[in-house]
Amino acid sequence: MNEFAKELKAENADWVSEVKEALGETTITVPREAIVEVCASLKTNHGFDMLADLCGADRGPEEDPRFEVNYHLFSTKHHSRLRLKVILSEDDPHVNTVSGVWKTANWHERETYDLVGVIFDNHPDLRRILLPSDFDGHALRKDYPLRGYEPYSLT
Amino acid sequence: MGLENNIWESLPDVITVKLDAVINWARKSSIWPATFGLACCAIEMMNSVSARNDLSRFGAETFRASPRQADVMIVSGRVSRKMAPVLRRIYDQMPEPKWVISMGACATSGGVFDNYAIVQGVDKIVPVDIYIPGCPPRPEMLVHAITMLQEKIMSESVKDRKDTFEEESRHSVVPGTLPVTEGTALEREIEEEVAQNKAPRPYTVPSKHERRRSS
Amino acid sequence: MGLENITEEVEFLDQPLESQMTLSMGPQHPSTHGVLRLDLRLDGELIVKAVPDIGYLHTGMEKLFEYKKYQQGIVITDRMDYLNPLGNNLAYVMAAEKLLELEIPERAQVIRVLMCELQRIASHMVWLGTHCLDIGAMSVFFFCFKEREKILNMIESASGGRLTPSYFRIGGLMMDLPAGFENRVRQFLDNFLDAMNTFETLVTGNTIWQARTKEIGIISGEDAIDYGLTGPCLRGSGVDVDLRRDNPYTGYETYDYDVCVEHDCDVWARFKVRMRECYESHKIVRQALDRLKPGPIKADAPKVVLPDRDDMRKHMDSLIHHFLIVAEGFNVPPGEVYHAIEASKGELGVYMKSNGGPKPERVHFRGPSFVNLQALPVMSEGEMVADVVAIIGSLDIVLGEIDR
Known part of the structure; x- marks a missing residue:
């Protein structure tokens, strides 16, 4: 098992619900209540000072739980990478923001909210970022049609 | 408004026919494009003014940042739904006479991006004079398009643009709003004709994808 | 803040x-x-x-990936960061290769490095030209585009496309380098240092340029990491991170080059990092040229990689594989990867998730420009309006990548 996963589990057993290693990458599934604490701990104690990427994914409307949010952590000190995963159900797609831990999470979370529709609680400025504010629906959901609901017209 | 109206109202046809050639020559020799770089094609547009292709040989190198000083809008790249109202407003801000070149597959028909975010062809928003195929077109193709536009300008008459003034003044946009939609008498006539399937809708030719979808 | x-x-x-x-x-x-x-x-x-x-160029690419087969997605990546299309190709292709666990032959790896470094120079040329144009030095633009045009011609001779090459394929390359390509690159490299000299004379030593860039747009190293800056923007703030060295891919660990770090944290520092990177890329291209040995350019995976034309005419199974790959695509084992490369603007990451079918379930691009732009408010607050233009230029953003 990855050393960071081990240390994390030793720190608090509730923080790690699953560890998966595949293709040279480690994925730690974290319960959504603990994500901010886990991130803060990884940042301060384990040197993961950069959030390289944050992205949401939709598994499809028939799946339950439906959404997942992936946090790709990177350390500028020891150059290792780690993926945290939070799994969310369709009825309650809420997770706490990590923009307090890394400021870069701000736009990533706005993008995830815009395209996937995951709501980040306590986010300082949760608005649409890529699509116009009157856009209907969340484009990256599997049940959103590729061409949208209607062709574009100015009027 | 403008030279055309004065000539049209005060001078008889014979003289305007003679003037056409002079005015058109002056217009075609210094087409100033508006900087309207959107995506990949914008880089090729920049390339067309650079040392190798040198668009200034055709009098079109002065890219103006302000649409008020521009004659031709080169829509270089994909137009997203968020950008479409902006594009229309910039077109409205350009003074007559004005032309539009739709550069590249995305601006012309949506290109490979047949999806929710991209307007399937800029001709749904503004009237287009020249279409350039390619993804992206080479700078030489843009140079060719400019020369084609010059030919088109030479074949125009100042009389042809009489109607567009009416339209332009109607479309002048209040900041923060979309173009007005109610329409002049001329446009209502066209609307009726369109409704009775007598004439194709002007400036809103359905794109390839849309036609396929509706059929 | x-x-x-x-x-x-x-x-x-x-x-x-x-x-x-x-x-x-x-x-x-x-x-x-x-x-x-x-x-x-x-x-x-x-x-x-x-x-x-942002969002005025939102193209819905990530949605489109889910509707395209893996090999069709390469074409879309070209249009993302259109100044560095080969870097995008590489990131996408390598993520798919990681899922498929393919071994790429040596020659293909060297050509990938060679092309990517050429593209990095081309990208930096556009950056330098437009950055100077923004600040008011117009003639540099023409010189830069002259150099870039040479690189584009080389890329075109190899791939057939100037701006959108789609040269890398999952499992190797589209085709081998054309005859005489190495000589053209060598000729370009010989003249490139002279061109760099021109730029140094025109720009670096220019006192107006220095006055416009020094102590403008300051962001500290800690802030830069916190805001997730990568690439030259991060190295301009004194943080020594380069994914080519730290998370090596396509054999970058075997090349000899320096990671350029500057400690001034301002526009000037980011300018110097990029200028020095041009020299480093020049070095890498030379080494890659020396390593070019004849050999295969495609991985030995007939179910994934398109066969050669000659094979198709002679062997029935090649023809069948070709038909199947083109018509139905290939299945990729389920799993998820995040692969990051050092593109010309920073860390270009691809998150790819497969559900076992011929189309990806989710592809997410972590565009370096998207993250770098987020630091613009911090850099520009307290500065003059005219400096914002300089700061945007120093971030080297591409909207195609930000909005995707």
Whole structure:
């Protein structure tokens, strides 16, 4: 098992619900209540000072739980990478923001909210970022049609 | 408004026919494009003014940042739904006479991006004079398009643009709003004709994808 | 600092502060490198607050990936960061290769490095040209595009496309390098240092340039990491991170080059990092040229990699494989990967998730410009309006990648 996963589990057993290693990458599934604490701990104690990427994914409307949010952590000190995963159900797609831990999470979370529709609680400025504010629906959901609901017209 | 109206109202046809050639020559020799770089094609547009292709040989190198000083809008790249109202407003801000070149597959028909975010062809928003195929077109193709536009300008008459003034003044946009939609008498006539399937809708030719979808 | 609470923003607008005004810069503005829009709150000429507004080029690429087969997605990546299309190809292709666990032959790896470094030079040429154009030095633009044109011609001779090459394929390359390619690159490399000299004379030693860039747009190393800056922007703040060295891919660990780090944290530092990177890329290209040995350019995976034309005419199974790959695609084992490369603008990451079918379930691109732009408010607050243009230029953003 990855050393960071081990240390994390030793720190608090509730923080790690699953560890998966595949293709040279480690994925730690974290319960959504603990994500901010886990991130803060990884940042301060384990040197993961950069959030390289944050992205949401939709598994499809028939799946339950439906959404997942992936946090790709990177350390500028020891150059290792780690993926945290939070799994969310369709009825309650809420997770706490990590923009307090890394400021870069701000736009990533706005993008995830815009395209996937995951709501980040306590986010300082949760608005649409890529699509116009009157856009209907969340484009990256599997049940959103590729061409949208209607062709574009100015009027 | 403008030279055309004065000539049209005060001078008889014979003289305007003679003037056409002079005015058109002056217009075609210094087409100033508006900087309207959107995506990949914008880089090729920049390339067309650079040392190798040198668009200034055709009098079109002065890219103006302000649409008020521009004659031709080169829509270089994909137009997203968020950008479409902006594009229309910039077109409205350009003074007559004005032309539009739709550069590249995305601006012309949506290109490979047949999806929710991209307007399937800029001709749904503004009237287009020249279409350039390619993804992206080479700078030489843009140079060719400019020369084609010059030919088109030479074949125009100042009389042809009489109607567009009416339209332009109607479309002048209040900041923060979309173009007005109610329409002049001329446009209502066209609307009726369109409704009775007598004439194709002007400036809103359905794109390839849309036609396929509706059929 | 940074983007504050939206309610605060609304309150801010409601207050009729006499000395402050709001300036909307863009989306059609010559110095925003595309369709970026900035809301600037100004106190005289000083910037109180800058709020970037993006999305004017949102193309729905990530949605489109889910509807395209793996090999069809390469074409879309070209249009993302259109100044560095080969870097995008590489990131996408390598993520898919990681899922498929393919071994790429040596020659293909070397050609990938060679092409990517050439593309990096081309990308930096556009950056230098437009950065100078924004600040007011017009002639540099023409010199830069002259050099870039040479690189584009080489890329075109190899791949057939100037701006959108789609040269890398899952499992190797589209085709081998054309005859005489190495000589053309060598010729270019011989003349390139002279061109760099021109730029150094025109720009680096120019006192006006230094006055416009020094101590402008400052961001500290800690802030840079916190905001997730990568690439030259991060190295300009004194943080020594380069994914080519730290998370090596395609054999970058075997090349000899320096990672350029500057400690001034301002526009000038980022400028110097990029200028030095051009020399380093020049070095890498030379080494890659020396390593070019004849050999296969495609991985030995007939179910994934398209067969050669000759094979198809002679062998029945090649023909069948070709038909199946083109018509139905290939299945990729389920799993998820995040692969990051050092593109010309920073860390270009691809998150790819497969559900076992011929189309990806989710592809997410972590565009370096998207993250770098987020630091613009921090850099520009307290500066003059004219400096914002310099700061945007130093971030080297591409809107195609930001909005995707």
